[in-house]
Amino acid sequence: MNTINSLVIEGNMVKEAVAKETTRGKKVANFPIAVNRSIKTSSGEFSKEVSFFDVEAWGPIAETCVQEGAKGRGVRVVGRLKQSRWENAEGKHFSKIFIVAEHIEFKSQYNKNSDSSEKEEIPTEEFANENVSEFEEEEMVAF
Numbered sequence: 001m002n003t004i005n006s007l008v009i010e011g012n013m014v015k016e017a018v019a020k021e022t023t024r025g026k027k028v029a030n031f032p033i034a035v036n037r038s039i040k041t042s043s044g045e046f047s048k049e050v051s052f053f054d055v056e057a058w059g060p061i062a063e064t065c066v067q068e069g070a071k072g073r074g075v076r077v078v079g080r081l082k083q084s085r086w087e088n089a090e091g092k093h094f095s096k097i098f099i100v101a102e103h104i105e106f107k108s109q110y111n112k113n114s115d116s117s118e119k120e121e122i123p124t125e126e127f128a129n130e131n132v133s134e135f136e137e138e139e140m141v142a143f
Helices: 059-068
Strands: 007-013 018-021 027-040 046-058 074-087 093-106
Touching: 018 059, 027 059, 046 059, 046 074, 059 093
Parallel strands: 046 093
Antiparallel strands: 007 027, 007 074, 018 027, 027 046, 074 093
8 A cells, every 4th residue: 555745834944954965975955944823712812823844855955945045934845754763872762753845935035015014923943943854865874
């Protein structure tokens, strides 16, 4: 049986993409995005729920992320989820799920028709994961 692992997610870059090169010479860029969702509470008021997701992009897509991306820039990411598992020196097991980008679209940086009061607030990175993964498709490279 085939399974499906595909997603489309839109949000704003929490910080600029960090580009690195693997031991095999492949380029990889990592950056977190914030996704906002408005929720109507039982009292009828709206509150904002923010979720943070780490994105990993490879090759030419990684280069584009570094050139075009900036903190606060809106992005649409098409990709898949990937889980990494590892064990530290003390034998404790860890796991992380992140998005591997297969296609990224950047929203226009400036919209002449938008009112400044309607601009989306960009969350701070205090809740964003600071660990940036460096994974080859075939092997894990040291953190």
